[in-house]
Amino acid sequence: MFDLERYRIILFDQRGCGRSTPHASDLATDISLNTTEHLLRDMEQLRAQLGVERWLSFGGSWGSALSVACAERHPERVSEMLPAFWLMGRAEVDWSAWEDAVLSLEPHGKPAPFSDRASDDLLAFARICAHYAANNGWLEDGALLRNAGRLAGIPAVIMHGRLDLSCPYDAAWQFAQAWPNAELVAFDDAGHKGSPAMHDHVRSTVARFSVL
Template identity: 55%
Template structure:
């Protein structure tokens, strides 16, 4: 199902982020070959588990990411990976809410991480057959999903999300007309709404 260009909510109805929370547990996950991935857990220890696996490499386990989840209803696990580079800055700066150096102001060694990781994965095609992810997305049938994507996203074009929504039978794609890769108030509104519905009903639909 596709909701194309949802209307921008009014200032009175726009959903806001939840209050800041701090993690109650943290650690380093050994993923082999001397590599470690930072993880943290916040929210309600007895809440519905939610794993944040990717907010953009190196975007970090920040207060902003945590605040999308109702801390009374979710047990949120976040992981952090490598950082971005100047290419991301150049692309994202062209978007409506883009800034000059969203990632490039970070340490040079952190930015180098993205170059090395992406070069390694891209040169090997992520060790997958061409089109394998979309081809097998039908296996997700019966698992509800929500894809919230900015129409003006230059880093991850809308076409990819559109193809995934068509291949995933129980996914809903919501296209945000005023958002790019960095999001917008409307995108925040839609993401929080979807998470609230999952917490309440276990599905993205209103119950």
């Protein structure tokens, strides 16, 4: 979704998943050191190590909550944001317990979007998700919303599917009201996994941000 001539893309696998080690699929891996605070420190260390002064933050689902938490911690390090919203609140954690079923019913969904992963990835996914959900992401309920004022001055476009049954739309709407400089765009044909229209809007938005 990004023009590689204009953007330097930085992707990172969070603790315990992807190519990060130790991997959470190994039951000997201690995931007590895998918390939101640890991830925020990891992101800041990564930014500093790569010599990035400010970056555009782009995340969806849990990634949007993490990117907002990072931006509220270090607003001076963020140039723009493109979150697809989730606040990691208690109500949302309870609601998301059925997402493997409901995501398969979305207009652009597919059967078992999570449970058909490779066995190691599925085990790591289950351990990490349960670990974070049981602890409410180590975020005080409503804290991200209450701290939205810290993001004043950061241009943002919040994109959310009205048919998203995993991350309810009201969280995106509430945050858009509290976040100065944020624009909320809802897509009638999109659920949690997005839609062609949403992806097109992401591309046009990042192109617009690249000339700011």
